[in-house]
Amino acid sequence: MTFEQASPLVALLLTLVLAPLVPGVATRTRAFLTGRRGSPVWQLYSDLWKLSRRGIVYARVTTTPFRLVPIVALAAAVVAALLVPLDGRTSVFAFAGDVVAFAYTLALARFVLVLGALDTGSSFEGMGASREVTFATLVEFALFLGLAALSVATRQLSLSGVAGEPLADRWMTAAPALVMVAAGLFVLLLAECSRSPVDDPTTHLELTMIHEVMILDHSGPDLGVILYASAVKLSVLSALLARVAWPVAHLEPAARLGTLAASLVLVGVLVGVVEASMARLKLPKVPLYIAGGAALSGLGLVLLLR
Amino acid sequence: MTPLWIGLGLFVLAAAAQVALRGRRAADSVFSILVLAGSALGIATAAGVLRAGVTLSTTIPSALPGGDWVIGVDSLSAVFLVVILGVGSLSAVYGIGYMRYDDETVAWPSHAFFALEVAALALVVCARSVVPFMGAWELMAIGSLLLILTEYRHAEARRAGFIYIVATHVGTLALFALFATLARGSGDWTFDALARGAELSGGALVAVLVLALVGFGVKAGLVPLHFWLPPAHAAAPSHVSALMSGVVIKIGIYGLLRVLWLIGTPPFWWGWTVLTIGALSAILGVLWALAQHDIKRLLAYHSVENIGIILMGIGLAGVASAHGRPVLAAIGYGAALLHTLNHALFKSLLFLCAGAVYRETGTRDLERLGGLARRMPVVWLLFAVGAAAIVGLPPLNGFVSEWLLYRGLLEAGQSAEAMRLAVLGVPALALVGGLALACFAKVAGVVFLGTARSSPAVEAREPNAWLRGPAIVIAVACAVIGVAPPLVIPIALRTAGYVESVALDVDAAAGVTHSAWQVARFALVLLFATGVAALVMRWLRARVVRRELDTWACAYTAVTPRMQYTASSFAAPLLDVFGAASGIRTHRGATVFHSEPFDLVLDRAVAPAWAMVQRVAVRLRGLQQGRLRTYLVYVVVTLTMLLAYLVVRGGTR
Numbered sequence: 001m002t003f004e005q006a007s008p009l010v011a012l013l014l015t016l017v018l019a020p021l022v023p024g025v026a027t028r029t030r031a032f033l034t035g036r037r038g039s040p041v042w043q044l045y046s047d048l049w050k051l052s053r054r055g056i057v058y059a060r061v062t063t064t065p066f067r068l069v070p071i072v073a074l075a076a077a078v079v080a081a082l083l084v085p086l087d088g089r090t091s092v093f094a095f096a097g098d099v100v101a102f103a104y105t106l107a108l109a110r111f112v113l114v115l116g117a118l119d120t121g122s123s124f125e126g127m128g129a130s131r132e133v134t135f136a137t138l139v140e141f142a143l144f145l146g147l148a149a150l151s152v153a154t155r156q157l158s159l160s161g162v163a164g165e166p167l168a169d170r171w172m173t174a175a176p177a178l179v180m181v182a183a184g185l186f187v188l189l190l191a192e193c194s195r196s197p198v199d200d201p202t203t204h205l206e207l208t209m210i211h212e213v214m215i216l217d218h219s220g221p222d223l224g225v226i227l228y229a230s231a232v233k234l235s236v237l238s239a240l241l242a243r244v245a246w247p248v249a250h251l252e253p254a255a256r257l258g259t260l261a262a263s264l265v266l267v268g269v270l271v272g273v274v275e276a277s278m279a280r281l282k283l284p285k286v287p288l289y290i291a292g293g294a295a296l297s298g299l300g301l302v303l304l305l306r
Numbered sequence: 307m308t309p310l311w312i313g314l315g316l317f318v319l320a321a322a323a324q325v326a327l328r329g330r331r332a333a334d335s336v337f338s339i340l341v342l343a344g345s346a347l348g349i350a351t352a353a354g355v356l357r358a359g360v361t362l363s364t365t366i367p368s369a370l371p372g373g374d375w376v377i378g379v380d381s382l383s384a385v386f387l388v389v390i391l392g393v394g395s396l397s398a399v400y401g402i403g404y405m406r407y408d409d410e411t412v413a414w415p416s417h418a419f420f421a422l423e424v425a426a427l428a429l430v431v432c433a434r435s436v437v438p439f440m441g442a443w444e445l446m447a448i449g450s451l452l453l454i455l456t457e458y459r460h461a462e463a464r465r466a467g468f469i470y471i472v473a474t475h476v477g478t479l480a481l482f483a484l485f486a487t488l489a490r491g492s493g494d495w496t497f498d499a500l501a502r503g504a505e506l507s508g509g510a511l512v513a514v515l516v517l518a519l520v521g522f523g524v525k526a527g528l529v530p531l532h533f534w535l536p537p538a539h540a541a542a543p544s545h546v547s548a549l550m551s552g553v554v555i556k557i558g559i560y561g562l563l564r565v566l567w568l569i570g571t572p573p574f575w576w577g578w579t580v581l582t583i584g585a586l587s588a589i590l591g592v593l594w595a596l597a598q599h600d601i602k603r604l605l606a607y608h609s610v611e612n613i614g615i616i617l618m619g620i621g622l623a624g625v626a627s628a629h630g631r632p633v634l635a636a637i638g639y640g641a642a643l644l645h646t647l648n649h650a651l652f653k654s655l656l657f658l659c660a661g662a663v664y665r666e667t668g669t670r671d672l673e674r675l676g677g678l679a680r681r682m683p684v685v686w687l688l689f690a691v692g693a694a695a696i697v698g699l700p701p702l703n704g705f706v707s708e709w710l711l712y713r714g715l716l717e718a719g720q721s722a723e724a725m726r727l728a729v730l731g732v733p734a735l736a737l738v739g740g741l742a743l744a745c746f747a748k749v750a751g752v753v754f755l756g757t758a759r760s761s762p763a764v765e766a767r768e769p770n771a772w773l774r775g776p777a778i779v780i781a782v783a784c785a786v787i788g789v790a791p792p793l794v795i796p797i798a799l800r801t802a803g804y805v806e807s808v809a810l811d812v813d814a815a816a817g818v819t820h821s822a823w824q825v826a827r828f829a830l831v832l833l834f835a836t837g838v839a840a841l842v843m844r845w846l847r848a849r850v851v852r853r854e855l856d857t858w859a860c861a862y863t864a865v866t867p868r869m870q871y872t873a874s875s876f877a878a879p880l881l882d883v884f885g886a887a888s889g890i891r892t893h894r895g896a897t898v899f900h901s902e903p904f905d906l907v908l909d910r911a912v913a914p915a916w917a918m919v920q921r922v923a924v925r926l927r928g929l930q931q932g933r934l935r936t937y938l939v940y941v942v943v944t945l946t947m948l949l950a951y952l953v954v955r956g957g958t959r
Contacts, residue, residue: 055851059858061757063679071843075835082831093831095824096817097713101700103736104708105832108699111743118751118871120857121677126751126871133747134880137740144736148719148729155720157713217858221846287883298733305719305726 007253011087011260016078018261019235020044020228022268026195027202029272044231051224059217062119069116069215070222073229076109081236085160088248088256094160099147102159103140106192106233110136117214128213135198135210135286139191142184142294149181149301150244163240168247180300182245186270187293189241191286193234196275198286238267307362310351310379310432313391316344317425320398321418329414334402341421345395348428352384352391356797359804363434372495376434381804382567385643385797386431386560389650392783393552394424396776400658401545403772407665408457416456420546423449427553431560436485436495443481447474450554453546454538466537469908473524473534480521481561487513488568501568511569515576518565519583526558528617529587532610533908536598539606540670544661547602551609552654556646559616563639566624567805574724577624584621585734588614590887592741596748596877597890597903599672601660604749605653608696611738612649615711616642618731622714627806629725633814637714639802640818644794645707651784652695652704658777659689663753665773666766672873673900674760675753681766684774686754691781693746695788698739701829703787709825710795711735713818741880748876757867789829795822874901 024041031038058066082092083102091098114132117125151157153174154166171178191198194211201212215226242263248256281289320340327333355362363378379387398420405413426445433439451474454467487510488500506514520531527535535555539547566572591610598604623638662685663678664670679686695702712732719729758764768774787794796819803810859865874892878901881888890901904910 052846053850055853056847058852058854059856060854061677061857063755065679065755071836071839074842075832075839078839079828079832079835093828095828096821097709097716097825098828099716100709100712101825101828104698104700104705104739107697107739107743108694108832111694111697111699111747114747115750115755118747119679119755121756121867121870122857122859123869123871124858124860126756126876129747129751130871130876130879133740133744133876134883137737137744137880138883140740141733141737145733148716148732151716152719152726152729157716220850221843225843225846283879294733301729305729 003253007087007257008085008090008092011257012081012092014257014260015081015086015235015239015264016232018264019231020048022235022238022264022271023201023231025265025268026271026275029269030276033273033276044227048224048228051227052221054220056220056222057217059120059122061121062116062217065112065115066119066217067222068112069218070225070229072112073109074225074232076105077229077232077236080105081232083159084236084240085164085243086236086239086260087253088243088251088259089164090160094158096157098158098160099151099162103143103147107136107140109229109233113214116218120217122217124213125216128210128216131210131283132214135191135290138287138290138294139188142188142290142297143192145294145301146181146184146188146297149177149297149304152301152304153178153181159240163243163247165247165249167244168249171247174304177300177303178244180296180303182241184293184295184297184300185241185244187289187296189234189237189267190271190274191290191293193230193237195234195271197278197281197289200280235264238264242267307351307364307379309347310387310428313344313347313351314425314428316340316347317421317428320344321421324414324418324421327414329412333414333417337417337421338399338402341395341398341424345391345424348391349388351379352387355379355384356381356801359800368437370437371493372437373435373493373499374496375438376496376498377429377432377438378434379432381801382560382563383431385647385801386556387428389556389647390424390427390431390553393650393654393780394427394549396779397545397548397552397654397658398424400548400661400773400776401543403770404543404545404661404665406770406772410459411457416453416543416546419449419452420549423453423549427557430557434497436489436497436500440478440481440485443478446554446557447471447478450474450538450550453549454542456543456546457541460541462537463541466534466541470534470538473531477521477524477531480517480524484514484517484521484565487517497564497568506569511573514565514569515572518562519580522558522561522565524558525555525561526613526617527555527610528583528613529590529610530907530911532587532591532613533905533912535609536603536606536905537908539609539657540600540603544602544657544664547606547661548654548657551606551657552650555609555613556650559613559620559642559646562620563642563805566620567807570807571627572624574625574628577621577626577628579621580617580624581621581728581731584614584617584619585731586614587611587617588738589734589741590614592738592745593881593884593888594903594905596741596745597881597888597901599873599901599903600670601663601672601749601753602657602670604672604745605656605660608656608742608745609649609653611742612645612653612696615708615735615738616645616649618735619643619645619711619714622711622718622728622731623802623806625725625728626714626718629721629723631721631725632803632806632808632810633818634714634717635806636799636802636810636815637710637717637818639805640795640798641707641711641714643801644710644798647794648695648703648707648784648787651780651787652692652702655688655692655777655780655784656696658773658780659685659692662769662773662777663766666769667762669760669762672749672752675758675763676756676760676867676870677754677758677763678766679754681764682768684768685777688774688777688781689754690750691784693750695784697742697746701785701788701832703784706787706791706795706822706825708735708739710798710818713821744877744880748873752871752873752876756870759867759870759872789826789833791822791825791829792819795819872899875899877901
């Protein structure tokens with residue numbers, strides 16, 4: 001096996017290892033920009049280590065879905081990572097129409113997460129679940145607008161094509177549309193990964209949370225795995241966004257892997273900048289925010305269909 | 307053909323057994339065996355037709371107008387036969403156990419009607435000339451009415467039956483006009499003759515396509531012709547709802563495909579129309595479903611949604627074949643056919659589970675349920691499979707057909723012609739998927755998870771084996787198609803080619819079949835990853851102390867089930883986004899939040915129009931006095947007018 005052939009696998013491993021760094025970078029950037037020192041960038045690694053040794057408390061009312069949440073979240077995050085061309089050229093597993101498989105794998109994890117929240121019978125978690133499905137519905141609509149635009153631009157049905165080699169040529173001919181699609185994807189990334197301005201991962205005031213409130217009753221290794229899985233999801237979406245905005249398929253494998261690491265850090269910084277520069281939106285405004293992301297992708301699609 | 311005839315005979319025999327044994331214990335086993343054997347024979351015939359790609363037919367000479375009666379099975383009929391007989395027989399068996407919960411209603415007539423209805427449905431898709439088709443169509447319509455009226459003591463059932471029978475006959479009227487236009491005065495009304503003579507153009511073609519969309523659209527339940535569907539599904543017993551939703555409405559889809567088979571390539575405007583109506587039906591159907599609190603009514607609106615998804619497939623196929631792209635058209639028709647099968651499976655599964663919940667708790671109101679996962683774990687598992695399948699989540703069957711449709715729409719987006727606009731169906735389908743996920747998170751969460759919201763929900767137990775067995779078989783079918791799409795996708799594509807009347811380019815279609823294998827691999831990868839993750843979690847959990855405590859409630863100690871999120875409050879933010887289109891009235895108070903759904907078409911358009919018709923009709927009542935003298939005057943007046951007409955026209959011909 002040559003390095004070229006192995007590079008998707010190496011990229012996958014790199015992503016799985018570096019994933020907890022991305023939220024750390026975001027938090028550190030935010031702290032730096034707001035004039036504080038903040039926690040170290042590897043904070044999540046030590047949190048995960050700590051949680052792996054803590055005891056677990058299960059709520060008495062809960063059944064299987066609650067215990068399935070970490071399992072499915074982890075599996076779905078890894079399978080989503082298999083489908084994205086993390087190394088900048090091809091994914092570990094690609095097929096015509098894997099765009100759909102990618103989105104629906106994330107939906108599977110969300111379905112189980114929401115059921116796990118409702119499993120506790122807690123009104124806090126019911127509230128979080130309700131918000132999650134509301135915003136996720138709109139995000140899914142907007143995400144598919146963006147994916148459709150990329151598919152139209154590159155005439156590909158697979159993520160490896162959509163965000164891989166053919167895209168670089170299209171940047172020469174259809175840059176304005178692709179800028180809009182990339183911007184739309186960034187807007188959605190913030191919503192999908194529960195970052196500001198949609199959700200605020202640092203607050204624990206229950207009325208203001210979406211993702212955090214749904215995992216309120218999880219503890220110990222269960223909580224750790226859920227946090228790790230959402231870090232992987234953030235990294236995978238960051239890598240996808242980076243490959244759309246910055247196609248690197250023509251580079252050498254080693255250079256491409258370097259750009260992967262750089263992309264993860266860059267998106268982390270970008271997320272931190274957004275968090276430092278604007279407050280979380282009022283919940284009723286969130287649909288408008290997502291609609292803005294959808295409008296960007298939609299305009300891109302219209303330009304490409306012209 | 308012979309096994310199919312024997313099979314249909316067994317269904318009639320099963321009905322006869324119910325009548326002869328009238329409620330004796332033996333009747334139930336005899337009935338079940340006959341129905342299952344009958345459907346096995348019929349499915350064997352259909353499988354033979356699908357494997358060999360042949361058309362079987364029998365001609366019954368007839369001297370009546372309309373020519374000979376031809377009954378036969380081709381690939382298109384065979385696909386629907388599998389759906390009808392498979393879901394029909396399993397629902398019939400379930401019905402036995404379901405009706406035992408009810409001491410008031412006499413069950414045997416309902417079982418007999420059920421078997422006859424399944425036979426009538428099979429006859430509709432096997433008819434290959436107009437007269438037997440319309441005859442079977444009416445048998446099916448009346449059979450459905452009798453089944454909806456099983457619990458006729460309830461005013462709800464009577465009202466639903468009335469709305470249904472009016473709606474279905476509006477459709478039948480359109481079908482008479484449709485076939486009259488197609489036949490254009492020729493005496494031979496066999497489908498083969500109509501297909502040969504069907505070089506329609508201009509007005510006649512427009513009329514045929516619009517009439518087909520109305521006539522079959524009423525049966526299929528596309529928006530805005532869906533209004534009969536939710537009341538009928540809610541009022542009927544659950545196995546009847548399963549049959550209606552899984553099978554009967556699909557006959558509308560069959561009709562549309564049959565008309566397309568007759569006329570060949572439709573004009574491009576028709577494809578766009580169907581694609582648009584499909585997307586609208588899908589979005590509005592699932593949005594309205596989200597607003598419902600009656601579990602069966604909610605599932606009924608999801609049928610509107612799924613019919614919309616199927617129509618999107620047909621619309622895409624129409625557009626593609628108008629642009630001379632047979633392989634893409636095959637993907638569209640194939641996705642429609644496959645989703646027809648898949649929806650029949652997971653929707654009947656969901657209705658069977660909903661029926662078990664209703665029988666065990668006595669309520670269909672979501673707001674009074676909760677915590678059933680602990681009391682009926684098997685039903686919960688089956689419902690979860692159905693819910694994940696209908697949402698389109700991998701690795702279940704709903705994902706396979708939605709993937710095929712997505713793929714077709716994306717491929718259309720890559721063409722250079724106007725067809726590329728079909729790619730706009732992709733975000734529409736994504737919106738539908740998101741809303742469906744929200745809706746089934748609501749149902750599953752509120753009914754099965756959390757704690758019970760009323761005392762009946764506390765007393766529920768696992769239902770008897772009659773109710774579990776058929777549902778388990780259907781759930782297994784959902785899973786098998788989900789992990790092994792190559793079992794069904796080639797058949798769907800071949801049948802699609804048959805509908806288009808083109809022999810598909812083998813190499814081009816092979817690309818689709820190849821990626822079907824990839825979907826199978828994806829499903830296995832997902833299952834494998836989940837298995838590994840489960841092992842990892844098991845290892846992590848085994849290393850630490852585990853305890854069970856109450857749910858965290860912010861240190862509040864007097865928690866009651868009423869504090870849980872309700873179905874109304876769960877759906878409210880998402881419904882708010884869609885404003886007036888979501889069709890709810892909300893009640894807000896200091897301690898209460900409750901939303902009440904209404905049907906925008908039935909309650910805002912059809913019912914007011916119907917009331918107006920009634921007001922006019924009441925004025926005409928003066929004509930009917932019940933006195934013989936008055937009627938004699940009418941007869942004389944009519945005769946005089948006819949004579950006067952003859953005189954004016956100038957005597958005899």
